[in-house]
Amino acid sequence: MKIASLIVALVVASPLGAIAQDGPPVTMTREAGPDQATAIKLYPAGSTPAGPAPETWAHIQGQAGPGITLDMHIVRNVSEPTVTPFLPDPAKATGAAVVVAPGGAFLSLTMDAEGEDVARWFADHGIAAFVLKYRLNPTPENDGAFLGMMSERMGAAIQAGDARDVNEPRAAEDGARALTLIRERAAEWGIDPERVGFIGFSAGAMTGLQTVMAASPQDQPAFLAYVYGPMLAVQPPAGAPPLFVAIALDDPLFGRQGFGLVDAWRTAGAAVELHAFERGGHGFGMGVAGTTTASVMDDLLSWLAMRGLLMGSER
Numbered sequence: 001m002k003i004a005s006l007i008v009a010l011v012v013a014s015p016l017g018a019i020a021q022d023g024p025p026v027t028m029t030r031e032a033g034p035d036q037a038t039a040i041k042l043y044p045a046g047s048t049p050a051g052p053a054p055e056t057w058a059h060i061q062g063q064a065g066p067g068i069t070l071d072m073h074i075v076r077n078v079s080e081p082t083v084t085p086f087l088p089d090p091a092k093a094t095g096a097a098v099v100v101a102p103g104g105a106f107l108s109l110t111m112d113a114e115g116e117d118v119a120r121w122f123a124d125h126g127i128a129a130f131v132l133k134y135r136l137n138p139t140p141e142n143d144g145a146f147l148g149m150m151s152e153r154m155g156a157a158i159q160a161g162d163a164r165d166v167n168e169p170r171a172a173e174d175g176a177r178a179l180t181l182i183r184e185r186a187a188e189w190g191i192d193p194e195r196v197g198f199i200g201f202s203a204g205a206m207t208g209l210q211t212v213m214a215a216s217p218q219d220q221p222a223f224l225a226y227v228y229g230p231m232l233a234v235q236p237p238a239g240a241p242p243l244f245v246a247i248a249l250d251d252p253l254f255g256r257q258g259f260g261l262v263d264a265w266r267t268a269g270a271a272v273e274l275h276a277f278e279r280g281g282h283g284f285g286m287g288v289a290g291t292t293t294a295s296v297m298d299d300l301l302s303w304l305a306m307r308g309l310l311m312g313s314e315r
Helices: 003-011 112-124 143-160 169-184 203-214 260-267 292-306
Strands: 027-031 056-065 068-076 082-086 097-101 108-110 128-133 196-201 224-227 243-248 272-277
Touching (some): 027 143, 068 112, 082 169, 097 169, 108 112, 112 128, 128 169, 169 196, 169 203, 196 203, 203 224, 243 260, 260 272
Parallel strands (some): 097 128, 097 196, 196 224, 224 243, 243 272
Antiparallel strands (some): 027 056
16 A cells, blocks of 8 residues: 555545545645644743654645545644634624644644634634644654654554554643633633533544543533544543544444444443444545535534533533
8 A cells, every 4th residue: 555545545634534545646745834823832832842853744735546636734743732713703602612633643633624624614603613733743854754654553553443552642631731721711712611622533532532531520621522533432531521423434443443432421321422424434524525424513513502502501
């Protein structure tokens, strides 16, 4: 399997979430990265040690295979975590907020398709959104070596059908700090501190779950939206928040694991909603046209409204 095809399909979350066996090579071009003037540092300057390689942004584009066209921006070697606010028009603000955690196997972050695009969608629907750029495993500065490292990690996870060895404890620390910061400044942004939730995609979903597992009952997010993360059972913590799970059954990483996570939440008496889509693969983001994953964000919004999280403080 070509490294570029594997990286595109599983790391930067291709629109079809498929592994392209053939096709023209995909280009990965270094870039300066976006203007981060509105990004808010989670910790005081100098309190998080720099990694062995500098933070690097790249633009990945091209044709990864039949029907898989890429145009995505990633960042890696994050050592100074931030949140970037995307605030709704005050006229339609609901008072709810959400931390948005992109995925990327803890080696990179898909900052547009699983970050800024998602945050803009929430803001358009009256929910303040904060894109979390969390700390990652260090990767080689050389692009080719990075792609090789990612290929090896994701190939092993697919073969094993398990990603338990893929982790980064500091990511959950950053998730918890993001929730605290948003609540501390809730009045500034017109947010109800009791209605601050968390959504994560793939490794971002793992970050959200780890944040929940480590939090005390009073520090839990108002909800966790868990999008194509591992489905293995865990023991929910005291005060576990309502859980929204979205997974495609043809996901090559987690689609064959069953629904142990959902069963665990139900057994603990915690609220849970499951959306298991027939098709979508791994990395369908906000949905793939032509599949039922296209409704995933609307499904989530309906669930939030049902639970009173868009108009009240029900948990």
